[in-house]
Amino acid sequence: MKLSIVLTLATLPSALAASGYHRTPVGEYISSGCKYATEAKVTFCKKSNAKRFDCQCTNENALASMAYCGYQETEHSPDKRHSFEKSFIKSCKGNITHDDIEAAYNRALKKIVSVKDIPNFNKTVPVKVPVKYDHTAYVTGYRSRESRSRNKDDALEMSFVLLCFWGLVTVSSGLVHVSRRMAPTLWLSANRSLNNITLFRKLRQYVTIPATHRGKHTEKYGYLGFLPTRLESIIIFIFVTLSVVFHAVRYEFVFPNTSYKTRHAQMGRLVGDRSGMLANCLFVLTWLFASRNSIILAFTGWKQSTMLTYHKAIARTAIASTLVHTIAMLVHTLDLGKDRYTSRSKTGWWRWGSVATVAACVILIQAQAWFRMYSYEIFLYLHILLAVFVLAGAWIHTAWFDDEQWYFACAALWCLDRFIRLARMGYFGFRTAHARVLSAESGIFEVVVPKHKAWIAFPGAVAYVYFLGTPLFWQSHPFTIAPAEDGKLRxxxxxxxxATASILRRLLASPDQTASIRICVEGPYGNYAPIKNYDHLLIYAGGSGIPGPLCYAKHLGELALSSRAPFVKLYWVVRHAADLDWYKDDLTALARYSNIQPIVYITRPESALATKAEADSFSDDDSNEGPASSPQKENSLSEITTRLPYSKQLAHVQFRYSRPDTAQLIAEDMADFAGASVAVMSCASPNMVDDIRAAVAVAAGSHKSSTIDYYEELQVW
Ligand SMILES: Cc1cc2nc3c(=O)[nH]c(=O)nc-3n(C[C@H](O)[C@H](O)[C@H](O)COP(=O)(O)OP(=O)(O)OC[C@H]3O[C@@H](n4cnc5c(N)ncnc54)[C@H](O)[C@@H]3O)c2cc1C
Ligand SMILES: NC(=O)c1ccc[n+]([C@@H]2O[C@H](COP(=O)([O-])OP(=O)(O)OC[C@H]3O[C@@H](n4cnc5c(N)ncnc54)[C@H](OP(=O)(O)O)[C@@H]3O)[C@@H](O)[C@H]2O)c1
Incomplete structure (x- = not known):
């Protein structure tokens, strides 16, 4: 991780610095203005190029006329004169010196004439004397050059503002995260003081904690997929607004113009230049936020899903910017004439630019939530392939204009991430895991694999598992690390x-519902939530969301044996009593810890009687009554758990037989813990997690004396 931090830090600034951008000096405008003005009415050389200064650098009359113009226009400004000299010398590639320009000016003072004073003047015949320039033409040349160069300089500075915007977002999140970690007590007491301020509490209730709309964040919001939290939405809104404004303002259209005959040609070019340059920067940010091994994740403590939320917003903006660039340049080219369109459309830069644009547009469609949900794997591999086309196309396209540095940065970020991923996989190696079905009815199985001692599994850790010994070896899926015996990962x-369904089918097909599978694990990823300094921790887990919360509970239980640790209420909501089979040993182990109170909700207790585990429990109990025939079934739901074979081991667990009203539960717990610092953690089905987020927002807004923080472990993308 340290290596990734150093390399990622090094990549971006060096790529930007290497690009060598600087604001265009005024001297270049003066040079352009003078070149245009001196050549507007006369010819100095038989061959002259509108963009290059070859004639001005070599022909003494052109040089003298140029020096005269430059010196006259900078008569009252030594700085501008110096800048003009510098730019002119640069345009001549150092083949003239400051003294040459001064000498040429002195010569001009003696010999310069007006066009009208030249006998038998013919514009096509090169003149033999220095000629006075036309000031109006100078202004046109100056302003034409200025409007185009300033537009590019603005685009670059706007790109830096966008980079700085994300820098600000990450640095502020990072500071919050680091201060929480490094000075937790100070953090909590500062929070407690701030909590007395109504505005602060309301800000948390309505801005920083809740979902954007209708309480949906981890649950899908129709075709829109997953909506960001309200704070994330505000950040994205500011970013998109900034981007739109940057595409729209500070254009200076100059007429008459030395380069463009029509208004459309000029507008197309300026908008095209601006959007192209902004798109370059936005693509770097897109790649930066797609990385799994990013310094940003380590510094901010964000979840991968938060990074991907920003990745999606930035990528969409980058694609919109690319489209604006493409349309604007097309308008510009069409306005230059059909011939120009035909010749340009045959160039490599045009074709590779088109490849990148088309690939980006396809991404926009294929990365929609419905497509990801339909088949994540098809989405993923198509996404990678299209991203390769975007990167290659944009790189080759911009290389024509010496702007490809941005795509070095994208490629460097991508390669670095892939390299670290491979290194992580290599470090774990290919190992044989033991997989077995825990509940065929609920479709739950476990995979246990031995690990190195140095491979640290911490609470909240996540790893990507490659099931090599299956036809789906090329896929990797993220899973939370569950409590396991020493030296093993579970x-x-x-x-x-x-993939998970196919592995379950394979397990179910084997006689003992187990199998040995070669797997590789890439990780650990994720962040340890800094919960140990709170007075209380409320954990709400649902179904298979329990592994992470259990790790935290065990960790805090162990901590309490030797030092101060929060009191933990661990709620686990399951459908059937048989679901307890998955974690009966871990639940049993919690009995050792006086600071852990496990509470299990069974939401469909009656239907549990039909499950295999339940049936087993009845027969183990030597009961003559089968589960279906028990007359006491309806009378006593609690029998369902007391009849489990391991019910005595779970005496410390409180059972409740209903679906919890999480809002009410949280409100009651908060009332009990009034005045204390409380962390709330959730990992359950998306709708339950969203309910919890909404309830925590309400609690944070209304409890003046308590400090309430929310840690959401569930991730969806
Ligand atoms: C950080 C994290 C930790 C998780 N921990 C657990 C866990 O401990 N136990 C558990 O049962 N589930 C966990 N999940 C969910 C698990 O990753 C998915 O259920 C699994 O990848 C589905 O694989 P599949 O091919 O069978 O999915 P599909 O049936 O193809 O898809 C089901 C859903 O999973 C999503 N999905 C599929 N593949 C991926 C992927 N590679 N990355 C992200 N989402 C994907 C799809 O978008 C879809 O919404 C976790 C998910 C995340 C993001
Ligand atoms: N870090 C991670 O991101 C991570 C880690 C582990 C697992 N996961 C994923 O997390 C999900 C866990 O869900 P699951 O499918 O295992 O759960 P589930 O079986 O759908 O639900 C578990 C229990 O939660 C109850 N429940 C659902 N919504 C509720 C609500 N709003 N209020 C109160 N109770 C509610 C259900 O009650 P009913 O019977 O009434 O429906 C059920 O008893 C899985 O998709 C898993 O892949 C993610």
Missing amino acids: FVIKAKRG
């Missing part, structure tokens, strides 16, 4: 429709 997995 994942408890709820089968969905894809």
Whole structure:
């Protein structure tokens, strides 16, 4: 991770610095203005190029006329004169000196004439004397050059503002995260003081904690997919507004113009230049926020899903910017004439630019939530392929204009991330894991694999698992690390429709519902939530969301044996009593810890009687009554758990037989813990997690004397 921090830090600034951008000096405008003005009416050389200064650097009359113009226009400003001399010398690639310019000026003072004083003047025949320039033409040349160069300089500075904006967002989040970690007591007491201020509490209730709209954050919001939290939405809104404003303001259209005959040609070019340069910067940010091994994640403590939320917003803005660039340049080219369109459309830069634009537009469609949900794997590999086309296309396109440095940065970030991922996989190696079904009814299985001692599994850690010994070896899926015996890693997995379902099917097909599978683990990722300094920790877990919360509970239980640790209420909501089988040993182990109070909600206690584990429990109990025939079933729901074979081991666990009203539960717990510092953690099904977020926002807004923080472990993207 340290290596990734250093390398990521080094990549971006060096890529930007290497690009060598600087604001165009005024001397270049003066040079351009003078070149245009001196050549507007006369010819100095038989061959002259509108953009290059070859004639001015070599022809003594052109040089003298140029020096005369430059010195006259900078008569009252030594700085501008110096800048003019510097720019002119640069345009001549150092083939003239300051003394040459001064000498040429002195010569001009003696010999310069007006066009009208030249006998038998013919514009096509090179003149033999220095000629006075036309000031109006000078202004046109100056302003034409200024409007285009200033637009590019502005675009660069706007790009830096966008980079700084994200720098500010990450640095502020990082400072909050680091201060929480480094000075937790100070953090909590500062929070307590701030909590007395109504505005602060309301800010938390309505801005920093809740979901953006209708309480949906981890649960899908129709076709829009996953909505950011309200704070994330505000950050994205500011960023998008800044980007739109940067695309729209500070254009200076100059007429008449030395380069463009029509208004459309000029507008197309200026808008095209601006949006192209902004798109370059936005693509760097897009890659930066796509990385799994990013310094940003380590510094801010954000979840991967937060990074990806920003990645999506930035990427969409980058694609919009690319489209603006493409359309504007097309308008510009069409306005220059059909011939120009035909010749340009055959160039490499045009074709590779088109490849990048088309690939980016396809990404915009294929990365929609419905497509990711439909098949994550097809989405992922198509996404990578299209991203390769965007990167290659944009790189080759911009290399024509010496702007490809931005894409070095994108490629460097991407390669670095992939390299670290490979290194992590290599470090873990290919190992044989033991997989077994925990509940066929709920589709839950576990995978246990031995690990190195140095591979640290911490509470909240997540790892990507490659099931090499299956036809799906090329996929990797994220799973939370569950409590396990020393030297082992354990994942408890709820089968969905894809890879996890296929592994479950394989397990179910084997006689003892187990299998040995070669796996590779890439990790650990994630952040340890800094919860140990709170007075209380409320954990709300649902179904297969329990592994992370259990790790935290065990960790705090162990901590309490030797030092101060929060009191933990661990709520686990499951459908059937049989679901307790998955974690009965871990639940049993919690009995050792006096600061842990496990409370299990069973939401469908009656249907539990139909499950295999339940049936087993009845027969183990030597009961003559089968589960279906028990007349006491309806009368006593608690029998469901007391009849479990391991019910005595779970005497410390409180059972409740209903679906919890999380809002009410949180309100009651907060009332009990009034005046204390409370951390709330959730990892459950998305709708339950969203309910908890909403309830915590209300609690944070209304409890003056308590400090309430929210840690959401569930991640969706
Ligand atoms: C940080 C994190 C930790 C997780 N921990 C656990 C855990 O401990 N136990 C558990 O049962 N589940 C966990 N999940 C969910 C688990 O990763 C998915 O259920 C699994 O990847 C689905 O694989 P599949 O091919 O069967 O999915 P599919 O049936 O193809 O898809 C089901 C859902 O999972 C999403 N999904 C599929 N592949 C991925 C992927 N590679 N990355 C992200 N999302 C994906 C899809 O978008 C879809 O919404 C975790 C998810 C995340 C993001
Ligand atoms: N770090 C991570 O991101 C991470 C880690 C582990 C797991 N996961 C994922 O997390 C999800 C866990 O969900 P699951 O499918 O295992 O759970 P589930 O089976 O859908 O639900 C578990 C229990 O929660 C109850 N419940 C659901 N919504 C509720 C609400 N709003 N209020 C109160 N109770 C509610 C259900 O009650 P009913 O019976 O009434 O429906 C059920 O008893 C899985 O998708 C898993 O892949 C993610």
